[in-house]
Amino acid sequence: MTDADRARWDARHAAAEDVVPLPPDALRGREDWVPTAGRALDVACGRGAVALWLARRGLVVDAVDVSPVALAAGAQRGADLPVRWIRHDLDAGLPELGRYDVVVVQRFRAPALYPALQAALAPGGLLVVTVLSEVDEGPGPWRAAPGELRAAFGSLDVLVDHEANGEASLVGRRSR
Secondary structure, three states: OOHHHHHHHHHHHHHOOOOOOOOOHHHOOOHHHOOOOOEEEEEOOOOOHHHHHHHHHOOEEEEEEOOHHHHHHHHHHOOOOOEEEEEOOHHHOOOOOOOEEEEEEEOOOOHHHHHHHHHOEEEEEEEEEEEEEOOOOOOOOOOEOOOHHHHHHOOOEEEEEEEEOOEEEEEEEOOO
């Protein structure tokens, strides 16, 4: 990531409101699919709304983002929770941190990371991905082509595969 991009994200996170712990969008109404113990990875976590929700649910969370401003906001809000805030430029790949029971990527599209995301899942692990999509919106540099998530993660047991209104979500479980 360029220094200008990093500065833009830092400025955006500095101006944002307080972090409210929330489940990933693709799991709203399906929160019981998420275990109450184990390890979770929140990729491109921003200010940590999902990371904090996962930790409050009982998971030990690694939250990864490039913005120190975002990570500091999450760390301040969740100082009493089991979250490790990790500054890492995902353009360099996914940090090798082990296997996880839950991996979440919300509104960050990096097809080069798709194999690493799947490899980071423990047996029985849950992957939750939501990205911008070309479906109903048209092409763009950050938008997934129709069927992109299914093609990338179709070897998982797919529980949710939804594309509409400029957004694509996939929830899948790795076989035990």
